[in-house]
Amino acid sequence: MQPAERSRVPRIDPYGFERPEDFDDAAYEKFFSRYLVTLTRRAIKWSRLLQGGGVPRSRTVKRYVRKGVPLEHRARVWMALSGAQAQMDQNPGYYHRLLQGERNPRLEDAIRTDLNRTFPDNVKFRKTTDPCLQKTLYNVLLAYGHHNQGVGYCQGMNFIAGYLILITNNEEESFWLLDALVGRILPDYYSPAMLGLKTDQEVLGELVRAKLPAVGALMERLGVLWTLVVSRWFICLFVDILPVETVLRIWDCLFNEGSKIIFRVALTLIKQHQELILEATSVPDICDKFKQITKGSFVMECHTFMQKIFSEPGSLSMATVAKLRESCRARLLAQG
Structure with missing residues (x-):
């Protein structure tokens, strides 16, 4: 493929990930040109659905979710459907209190060890980037380790929290979504005995x-x-x-x-x-x-x-x- 053709697909995707050297630009372009039509159609339907304010659990919402939540609505929809929004509303200030709580050097070291291993191919997580999302990731994982001491921190949670941060652009929302996943949706995946x-x-x-x-x-x-x-x-x-x-x-x-x-x-x-x-x-x-x-x-x-x-x-x-x-x-x- 000629360099001029290759450049039509950006080397960095919308989430900050660098596309690999062997990325199939032609296949992706063919797929995305079709998918863009679907995304546009879904965005219009979701905007109409969300005009009412809330995201009720219903057959319509289930069908809509299966067909994909547009990026601009994803954080809001995830927060509503997972119960994370309700938890956050019921516990104002709780996340920030966790960050100011008693220090736990073992937990802090375990999280720090994994920070550089989390998405080295994502420009937003590089130390040279300002703001660097590593600090946000550290805060979310630290708060969660204090919140759920039976789990603390377990490898794998860094990748999940990283994705949540990329989608929400919000520390506190990422924390509550992580709680929904680790605490309720995934039964006992990250406890010491796993x-x-x-x-x-x-x-x-x-x-x-x-x-x-x-x-x-x-x-x-x-x-x-x-x-x-x-x-x-x-x-x-x-x-x-x-x-x-x-x-x-x-x-x-x-x-x-x-x-x-x-x-x-x-x-x-x-x-x-x-x-x-x-x-x-x-x-x-x-x-x-x-x-x-x-x-x-x-x-x-x-x-x-x-x-x-x-x-x-x-x-x-x-x-x-x-x-x-x-x-x-x-x-x-x-x-x-």
């Missing part, structure tokens, strides 16, 4: 065995633990794994419909690439295939991808997920 995370990886294994038995059988035959191939999907909620816009579309639904969305995304990725995965003949081979399935046009074309997550995996209710969690959790506890 029992909720381990449970959900096992739940995915059960769902794959039921819905995609050939893949389930291959994983069993090769003795591959699910944690080996999908732990980062769950811990980072697909941040740094799928394209930014696709992650944000997933989070739109996550804040509204809860953690079953993670299973829908995982099952869709596996089902779509089932043939590729089934070619694997060893553990390293499987790990490599699971990295491959998170790249390419299928995941870049976020609008089509989101339609697929609600059709491909078939029926998946929270009741089914809750039942599987119960049995998987009991099995893990029995294993010690």
Whole structure:
């Protein structure tokens, strides 16, 4: 591709991330020219919906969210649907009191260690940028560590908080959204024992065995633990794994419909690439295939991808997920 053609796609995306050297400009341009039409149409509908002030939970809102929340409304919609806005309104000044509380050197050191590792490819998080979002990130994670001492700080939370900051441009809102995710939507993912995370990886294994038995059988035959191939999907909620816009579309639904969305995304990725995965003949081979399935046009074309997550995996209710969690959790506890 000629340099003149390449320059039509900016080297830095709207969120501050540098596009990689091997970024497929032509495929992205083709996708985005179509997606822009969808975005414009959705923005008009959302503006009408939000004229009333609030964001009520309704079938209409659920449908709208699944089709994507425009960037200019995303923070407001996430805050409303997740319950974060209600928490913030009920606790005025709480966030700032947390930052002024008693110092915890261990917590501070753990957070500082990860600051430079958080989005080195994002210009907004570089120390040379003014203002640098590293300070904001530090504050949000520190406040959360004081707020939820059972969790404190856990690797992975830095990526999630970083995305929240990029979308809200607001420290306090990012804190309350992080609380919604870590405290309510993701059950026990970030506690020291990470029992909720381990449970959900096992739940995915059960769902794959039921819905995609050939893949389930291959994983069993090769003795591959699910944690080996999908732990980062769950811990980072697909941040740094799928394209930014696709992650944000997933989070739109996550804040509204809860953690079953993670299973829908995982099952869709596996089902779509089932043939590729089934070619694997060893553990390293499987790990490599699971990295491959998170790249390419299928995941870049976020609008089509989101339609697929609600059709491909078939029926998946929270009741089914809750039942599987119960049995998987009991099995893990029995294993010690």
